[in-house]
Amino acid sequence: MCVCVCVCASRPDIATTTRWLAPIVWEDSFDLAVIDNIYKPKNITVATTVFAVGKYVRFLKDLIESAEQHFMVGYRVHYYIFTDLPDEVPDVKLGEGRHLTKIKTASSSRWQEISLRRMEMVEKLIEEELLNKADYIFSLDVDSKFYAHWGAESLGDLVGVLHAWLFSMSRHQFTYERRPESQAYIPIDAGDYYYGGAVIGGRLDKVLRLVKTCRMQLDRDRANKIEAVWQEESHLNKYFLYNKPTKLLSPEYLWDDRKERPNFMKVVRFSQVVKNYAEIRPNP
Numbered sequence: 273m274c275v276c277v278c279v280c281a282s283r284p285d286i287a288t289t290t291r292w293l294a295p296i297v298w299e300d301s302f303d304l305a306v307i308d309n310i311y312k313p314k315n316i317t318v319a320t321t322v323f324a325v326g327k328y329v330r331f332l333k334d335l336i337e338s339a340e341q342h343f344m345v346g347y348r349v350h351y352y353i354f355t356d357l358p359d360e361v362p363d364v365k366l367g368e369g370r371h372l373t374k375i376k377t378a379s380s381s382r383w384q385e386i387s388l389r390r391m392e393m394v395e396k397l398i399e400e401e402l403l404n405k406a407d408y409i410f411s412l413d414v415d416s417k418f419y420a421h422w423g424a425e426s427l428g429d430l431v432g433v434l435h436a437w438l439f440s441m442s443r444h445q446f447t448y449e450r451r452p453e454s455q456a457y458i459p460i461d462a463g464d465y466y467y468g469g470a471v472i473g474g475r476l477d478k479v480l481r482l483v484k485t486c487r488m489q490l491d492r493d494r495a496n497k498i499e500a501v502w503q504e505e506s507h508l509n510k511y512f513l514y515n516k517p518t519k520l521l522s523p524e525y526l527w528d529d530r531k532e533r534p535n536f537m538k539v540v541r542f543s544q545v546v547k548n549y550a551e552i553r554p555n556p
C-alpha cells in the first residue's frame with residue numbers, strides 16, 4: 273500500500289495533511305488574515321474547559337494570564353474552571369468579551385480518576401449549559417502555559433493534537449491500550465497518530481458525541497474492572513481512530529517544556545510546564 277503524505281510549498285519539511293485530507297496546522301502553513309476574515313464576522317464564542325483539582329489550582333494563574341495574551345485573542349472566550357477549591361481561583365483581569373465561570377467539582381484520591389472524569393463533566397456541561405451559548409469548545413490541561421499565538425486557525429469540527437513525545441514514532445510504538453479486554457483497545461497494526469489528551473476541540477455537537485462515547489466506554493471498562501493504560505487519553509485515541517478528526521494541531525499546540533525543540537518546530541504556542549509529579553499528585 274502506498275502511504276503518501278502531502279507537503280505544502282511553504283513547509284516542505286513536514287506533512288501538512290493527513291491521509292484523509294485533514295489539515296495539520298503548522299506555523300507558515302496558513303494565512304491568518306484569510307482565516308480571521310472567515311470567523312470574525314460570525315461572532316463565535318469559544319468555551320474553554322480547564323480542570324484544576326487539588327494542588328493543580330496553582331497552575332491556573334499562569335495558564336489564564338497567558339491565555340489572555342495569546343489564546344483566541346479578538347474572539348469571545350468563556351472559561352469554565354472545574355475545581356474543588358473555588359476560593360483559590362486567581363482573579364485574573366480578563367479582556368473584553370471574555371468570561372470565567374467556576375464550577376465546583378469533587379476531588380478524588382487518584383489523579384487518574386480526576387483526569388478521566390473530565391469526559392463526563394464536559395459532557396454534562398455541554399448538554400446542560402452550552403448548547404445555545406457557545407459554538408466551539410476546547411478542553412485543556414491546566415498544567416500548561418501559552419507562549420505564542422493560538423487563534424482561529426485551530427478551529428474545526430473535530431480537532432485533535434499530535435502528542436509531542438510520540439510525534440516522530442511509528443504506530444507500533446504508540447502507547448495505545450493493547451489489552452483487548454478494554455474498550456480502548458487498538459490492535460498493533462492499526463492507528464494513524466498518537467493524540468494527546470491535553471487538548472480536545474471542535475464544534476459543540478461533535479465534541480459532545482466524542483465525550484459521551486468516551487464516557488460510555490470508560491463506564492464499561494469500570495464495570496469490567498479495567499482502566500486503560502492512559503485513562504481517557506487511550507479512549508480518545510480509540511475514538512479518533514474510528515471518527516477521524518477534521519483538523520489536527522501540530523505539536524506546536526501541545527509541547528512540553530522539558531523537551532528540546534527540533535528545527536521543524538518554528539514556534540511553541542502551548543506547552544506543558546515542568547511539574548514535580550510526586551509532590552503535586554494525590555497518588556503515585
Ligand SMILES: CC(=O)N[C@H]1[C@@H](OP(=O)(O)OP(=O)(O)OC[C@H]2O[C@@H](n3ccc(=O)[nH]c3=O)[C@H](O)[C@@H]2O)O[C@H](CO)[C@H](O)[C@@H]1O
Nearest residue numbers: 323324325328383386387413414415468469470502503505
Ligand atoms: C500532555 C498530555 O497529553 N497529557 C495527558 C497525560 O498526562 P499528564 O501528565 O499531562 O496528566 P496531568 O497530571 O496533567 O492530568 C491531566 C489533567 O487532569 C487535571 N488534574 C489532574 C490531577 C489532579 O490532581 N488535579 C487535576 O486537576 C488537570 O487539569 C491536569 O492538567 O495523560 C493523562 C491521562 O490521564 C491526560 O490525558 C493528560 O491530558
Ligand SMILES: [Mn+2]
Nearest residue numbers: 413415470544
Ligand atoms: Mn498535563
